[in-house]
Amino acid sequence: MEKQIKLMLVEDEAMTALYIKMMLEKRGYLVSIFSTGEKAVDSAKAEPPDLIIMDIHLAGEIDGIEAARRIIEDAYIPVIFATGYQEKTYVDSDKSIKPLAYVTKPIDINKIISIITDYFKKKCN
Amino acid sequence: MPDSGQDTYKAFFDASSEAVLVLNSGMFCIDLNFAASELLGKSREALIGSPLQNISDFQGDIADDGFLRLKTGKKNEHVLSYRTIPVSSSGMTMLIIETKSDIRGHVTVNHGNVYRNDPIRIVLDLTGQLMYDYDIKTGLIQWTGKIEDMTGFSTEEFNSLGISGWEDCIHPDDRSRTIAQLNTSIEQKTVYISQYRFRRHDGSYFFVDDRGTTIYDADGNPLRMIGSMQDIHDRKKAEAELVMSEARLRRAELIGGTGNWEFDMVSKKVFASEGARRIYGLGEKEWSIAEVQKTPLPEYRQMLDEALRSLIDESRPYDVEFKIKRQTDGAIIDIHSCAEYDPGRNIVFGVIHDITSSKKNEENLKSSLREKEILLRELYHRTKNNMQVIASILNLNAILSPGYEVSQIVRDTVQRINAIALVHQKLYQSQDLSNILLGDYISDLVRLILEGFNRNDDKIRLDFNMHVFPSVIDIAIPCGLIMNELVTNTLKHGIPEGKSGTISIELSRSDDGRIRLKYSDDGNGPPDGFNYQQDGSLGLMTIRSICEHQLSGDIRFGSGKGFRVSIEFNDNVYAKRV
Numbered sequence: 001m002e003k004q005i006k007l008m009l010v011e012d013e014a015m016t017a018l019y020i021k022m023m024l025e026k027r028g029y030l031v032s033i034f035s036t037g038e039k040a041v042d043s044a045k046a047e048p049p050d051l052i053i054m055d056i057h058l059a060g061e062i063d064g065i066e067a068a069r070r071i072i073e074d075a076y077i078p079v080i081f082a083t084g085y086q087e088k089t090y091v092d093s094d095k096s097i098k099p100l101a102y103v104t105k106p107i108d109i110n111k112i113i114s115i116i117t118d119y120f121k122k123k124c125n
Numbered sequence: 126m127p128d129s130g131q132d133t134y135k136a137f138f139d140a141s142s143e144a145v146l147v148l149n150s151g152m153f154c155i156d157l158n159f160a161a162s163e164l165l166g167k168s169r170e171a172l173i174g175s176p177l178q179n180i181s182d183f184q185g186d187i188a189d190d191g192f193l194r195l196k197t198g199k200k201n202e203h204v205l206s207y208r209t210i211p212v213s214s215s216g217m218t219m220l221i222i223e224t225k226s227d228i229r230g231h232v233t234v235n236h237g238n239v240y241r242n243d244p245i246r247i248v249l250d251l252t253g254q255l256m257y258d259y260d261i262k263t264g265l266i267q268w269t270g271k272i273e274d275m276t277g278f279s280t281e282e283f284n285s286l287g288i289s290g291w292e293d294c295i296h297p298d299d300r301s302r303t304i305a306q307l308n309t310s311i312e313q314k315t316v317y318i319s320q321y322r323f324r325r326h327d328g329s330y331f332f333v334d335d336r337g338t339t340i341y342d343a344d345g346n347p348l349r350m351i352g353s354m355q356d357i358h359d360r361k362k363a364e365a366e367l368v369m370s371e372a373r374l375r376r377a378e379l380i381g382g383t384g385n386w387e388f389d390m391v392s393k394k395v396f397a398s399e400g401a402r403r404i405y406g407l408g409e410k411e412w413s414i415a416e417v418q419k420t421p422l423p424e425y426r427q428m429l430d431e432a433l434r435s436l437i438d439e440s441r442p443y444d445v446e447f448k449i450k451r452q453t454d455g456a457i458i459d460i461h462s463c464a465e466y467d468p469g470r471n472i473v474f475g476v477i478h479d480i481t482s483s484k485k486n487e488e489n490l491k492s493s494l495r496e497k498e499i500l501l502r503e504l505y506h507r508t509k510n511n512m513q514v515i516a517s518i519l520n521l522n523a524i525l526s527p528g529y530e531v532s533q534i535v536r537d538t539v540q541r542i543n544a545i546a547l548v549h550q551k552l553y554q555s556q557d558l559s560n561i562l563l564g565d566y567i568s569d570l571v572r573l574i575l576e577g578f579n580r581n582d583d584k585i586r587l588d589f590n591m592h593v594f595p596s597v598i599d600i601a602i603p604c605g606l607i608m609n610e611l612v613t614n615t616l617k618h619g620i621p622e623g624k625s626g627t628i629s630i631e632l633s634r635s636d637d638g639r640i641r642l643k644y645s646d647d648g649n650g651p652p653d654g655f656n657y658q659q660d661g662s663l664g665l666m667t668i669r670s671i672c673e674h675q676l677s678g679d680i681r682f683g684s685g686k687g688f689r690v691s692i693e694f695n696d697n698v699y700a701k702r703v
Contacts, residue, residue, distance in 0.1 A: 012675060013510055013513060013514055013517075013675065014603065014667070014670040014671040014674045014675035015514050015517040015518055015521065015606070015667065015670070015671070016513050016514060016516075016517040017670070017674060017675075018517070018521060018666060018667075018670045018674075019517040019520045019521050019524075020517075022521070022524060023520075023524075033674060035674050035675055035677060035698075036677075057506055057510075059599065059675070059677075059698045060698075105509045105510070105512070105513045106509075106512050106513045106516040107513065107516075109520070
């Protein structure tokens, strides 16, 4: 049986998180959602996901960029950032992160699915 | 009465108050009148035949007019003006000595001064002075000098003024003071000095400096006052302009918060204007450069020293900003200072400007700009988030409610959007850009939903028990969405149209920031065996998801009549953004 791909969705807005989670689960991904960067970091350190979809503005003390930086300091995990146009520059200013992709809000779920699918296809090849 | 020309001449000659001597061509006295005899203190007989140089310091040819120094005793010495009149072709000269022009003789007697030269008239002319001899008993004043040039009066007119005329010419505002000064000096035997405005013949006034000395008789009674009146109008005007200019400078420094200073690099002393002293808090004492240099805060010392050095050594512009601790009250003042170096005098001249308030304004402006930038970013973020929430709600509706009518979906969605919009309305109405009163918001939201369902009648009773406390927008919006689902559920299922019932809401916050929201209705309640955890309706999914995921809270559904739910979460899930 093929191993189920684990996705981490870090999004503090419940309705959005619920929608993305449902859509990704329909495609067969295993999705865990977190509303704060701290919780996401703790979970990722304990059980690293295969890919992270990260919002930048989050509840809690740390933002999505800091959460991503802490997560990938141990091992690289691809991160898709959900950003606004200005925030892209903010993410790029941290050279240590190297995001897999950016998606802008309101999120186009098909674009996210396409990025994830392409990434794992390439990885398998 | 004399009846011949000779007699007439003789009578006039003898009665004249002026001293008249008749000199032959050799400058020997061949005749003199009574006034001359009296003036010289010798009998007529003793003087006739005497050479003029025996009775005066006169040497050489006599001029048409001038001054003569006359010795009239062991101590007395008179300097008198004279004029000469040639008498026919006989070579004789009539020497007329103006006895009342005697000024220095009396001064000499009273003050012991000895004048070595006689150019009094020249001095008077050059200095713009009039000299006077005031006969205190008669009130007559005899004036000498360029009377007409100074006063516009002819000599005759002016000499006829007397003391009352003189008083009349004093400016009314100065008159009583001046007269009092004159009388006091006479009474107290002091030198009279007064400055006042004097009226010219044409009615215009000019400033004069008037000084005089009183001569007393042996009994101490005042006889005469000898003095001078000098035109000081230009000086007074210049002084007044200087005073005005200095007053303007002081006022400008006060209004502008400026001051000026000089460092004397030789004496190491500091000149500081009134404005500079005020800004630095310096007293009236003399300050050294080293003392003044202690006023700036220590962290600026090196920079200021270097700026001063490069100004003096390299002619680099001195234009610095720094903070001082004012010496009087210790207040911290922002200073802008510019200076120039004058190598000729070896001084540094500078100006200082108290820029504390403009610095503060600048900081406030920067702070305001920063706040606006943050606000703009936050607005952008919230708008984007709200768009995302709306998009997600619509998407979830599409997934979870395939059998719903479009109109139903639209109405539900509009209600959810209204719940979000009401937060923004409350936010706009509040003084705070980040907080709204949560209970107030929930109360208004419930009524808005009732209106939306056209149920705002007496059949739905509202029982609210809500504490008043502020909440950040990031808490208010999810709470609003939860409330929207709960009230909608009550109106659709618990107390449907046509039924009556009560909606009860309790809201509280504990000291540790735990927010408790209890919602209940006394309607139909869920069907038997209903499982809140497994129900897949969008409404319940929304409530669970927001409470557990977004607010990191706890949710408990109650049992018994109607519908009951209790939600708890911490108010610090989101920090205040703006």
